Amino acid sequence: MRKISNPPTNSPVVSLKDVHKSFDKLKVLDGVDFEVDRGEVLAIIGRSGSGKSTALRCIDRFETIDSGEIVVCGHRVNDPKLNLRALRQDVGIVFQSYNLFPHLTIEENIILAPCSVKRVGKAQAKEQAQQVLAQVGLEDKLHQYPEQLSGGQQQRAAIARSLAMQPKVMLFDEVTSALDPELTGEVLKVIEALAANGMTMVMVTHEMGFARGIADRVVFMHRGRVHEIGSAAILTSPATPELAQFVGTGL
Amino acid sequence: MNLNLDFAAILERWPVFLDGALLTLELAFIATVLGALIGALGAIGRRSSHPLIARICGIYVESIRNTPLLVQIFLVYFGLASLGMKFSAFTVAAAALTINVGAYTTEIMRAGFDSIPRGQIEAAEGLALSRPQIYWHVVLWPAIEKVYPALTSQFVLLMLASSVTSQISAEELTAVANYVQSDTYRAFETYILVAIAYVFLSLIMRAGFWLLGLVLFPRRRRLGTPL
Numbered sequence: 372m373r374k375i376s377n378p379p380t381n382s383p384v385v386s387l388k389d390v391h392k393s394f395d396k397l398k399v400l401d402g403v404d405f406e407v408d409r410g411e412v413l414a415i416i417g418r419s420g421s422g423k424s425t426a427l428r429c430i431d432r433f434e435t436i437d438s439g440e441i442v443v444c445g446h447r448v449n450d451p452k453l454n455l456r457a458l459r460q461d462v463g464i465v466f467q468s469y470n471l472f473p474h475l476t477i478e479e480n481i482i483l484a485p486c487s488v489k490r491v492g493k494a495q496a497k498e499q500a501q502q503v504l505a506q507v508g509l510e511d512k513l514h515q516y517p518e519q520l521s522g523g524q525q526q527r528a529a530i531a532r533s534l535a536m537q538p539k540v541m542l543f544d545e546v547t548s549a550l551d552p553e554l555t556g557e558v559l560k561v562i563e564a565l566a567a568n569g570m571t572m573v574m575v576t577h578e579m580g581f582a583r584g585i586a587d588r589v590v591f592m593h594r595g596r597v598h599e600i601g602s603a604a605i606l607t608s609p610a611t612p613e614l615a616q617f618v619g620t621g622l
Numbered sequence: 623m624n625l626n627l628d629f630a631a632i633l634e635r636w637p638v639f640l641d642g643a644l645l646t647l648e649l650a651f652i653a654t655v656l657g658a659l660i661g662a663l664g665a666i667g668r669r670s671s672h673p674l675i676a677r678i679c680g681i682y683v684e685s686i687r688n689t690p691l692l693v694q695i696f697l698v699y700f701g702l703a704s705l706g707m708k709f710s711a712f713t714v715a716a717a718a719l720t721i722n723v724g725a726y727t728t729e730i731m732r733a734g735f736d737s738i739p740r741g742q743i744e745a746a747e748g749l750a751l752s753r754p755q756i757y758w759h760v761v762l763w764p765a766i767e768k769v770y771p772a773l774t775s776q777f778v779l780l781m782l783a784s785s786v787t788s789q790i791s792a793e794e795l796t797a798v799a800n801y802v803q804s805d806t807y808r809a810f811e812t813y814i815l816v817a818i819a820y821v822f823l824s825l826i827m828r829a830g831f832w833l834l835g836l837v838l839f840p841r842r843r844r845l846g847t848p849l
Contacts, residue, residue, distance in 0.1 A: 431748060459750040470745035474764045474841050483759060484749035516841050529745075536749060 390439035401595035414582035417592035463538030469525040471517040503531040523554030543574035642798030650781035653719035661727025686725030715787035734765030774831040
């Protein structure tokens with residue numbers, strides 16, 4: 372079914388080429404280019420409205436693009452014949468608002484997709500649920516409901532739910548923006564551990580310190596374009612006045 | 623004022639009242655089950671991106687909500703008859719009540735579906751669930767949970783409204799009462815008794831929905847937040 376799900380290791384896992392996108396008359400993405408290699412952590416930063424969340428959502432085709440090309444794990448995302456569900460089996464996405472299913476226990480949240488999409492047996496899925504929950508430090512919350520968990524715990528459970536589908540790349544859309552500093556810390560620790568395990572990740576974040584600590588590369592978006600891209604060092608020695616001003620207020 | 627009540631002559635006819643009450647419950651049960659099904663499908667239809675399907679479901683809902691139940695019953699009754707189809711009064715009553723409650727249930731369910739946050743659906747899409755899977759796991763059950771009290775009221779109301787089907791001589795509780803009072807000339811006593819019987823039927827239905835809710839929504843049971 373999936374023809375080229377395993378691209379050669381030297382080709383990027385995610386690549387955006389000259390991506391344009393408008394919401395009605397508002398130009399949100401104005402020629403965005405970047406690539407993410409296997410095992411790389413890419414942080415996307417920028418002001419609100421700079422297009423960073425939209426760029427991230429285009430990768431998982433939550434937004435369609437007007438022109439350009441996006442290739443993710445061998446899937447041509449802008450192809451009208453794209454197998455959308457195959458793409459989304461390869462891509463895990465975690466949102467700012469967790470979006471756990473409130474009527475299901477944490478375990479049920481986690482096994483839902485493996486059981487109904489991948490047809491994994493229930494016993495096996497439950498075993499796997501335990502593994503991914505251990506990865507995020509919530510092994511004792513298996514049978515709790517989302518509302519019984521703190522925000523940080525809910526976000527970690529949402530990460531575990533994504534991991535259970537064994538994605539090839541994980542997208543994080545401002546996953547700590549709804550959390551206080553302490554809860555933010557526990558979520559960031561989980562993401563750090565994922566990075567150490569070699570997970571390919573793209574994260575839109577406002578946590579500059581975190582981006583500096585974990586990201587292999589940082590993309591600074593400004594007015595719908597990649598304004599500056601480079602190693603985390605660009606955060607401490609920006610080349611453009613826009614990034615200098617942004618980190619000046621952001622740090 | 624000279625109030626002279628005599629229940630003895632009516633109470634001795636309790637077997638016919640019991641039969642009528644059972645028939646009322648039976649009507650309510652059939653219309654509730656089928657109406658819930660129609661409501662779920664109708665709500666999906668009303669939200670369909672296919673304009674024709676959405677329109678048809680909309681016309682169904684509005685034409686039922688804006689006409690009296692009794693007229694709907696007559697339309698089904700005489701409509702089927704003029705097409706040469708013969709059905710028992712019970713079948714016609716069940717069909718008319720189902721069509722009626724299906725429309726109201728469609729509206730209630732639609733409100734429930736609309737209340738599911740967009741983020742829930744996006745999360746499910748991100749996990750590669752198919753559209754039917756998303757509707758079943760992420761939209762339908764939480765939506766029903768949210769509108770469950772409204773659905774309960776609607777179905778109890780339907781049971782009470784089924785008294786109108788006495789007009790086509792479905793042998794339910796009110797029809798039985800009409801017959802008994804014309805036989806005994808004890809109209810007031812008869813309807814007092816019937817009113818009390820309806821109260822009991824309502825309580826039975828509400829208890830049934832409460833129990834069903836415990837089964838359908840385990841989270842409510844676990845967290846002690848009943849509907």
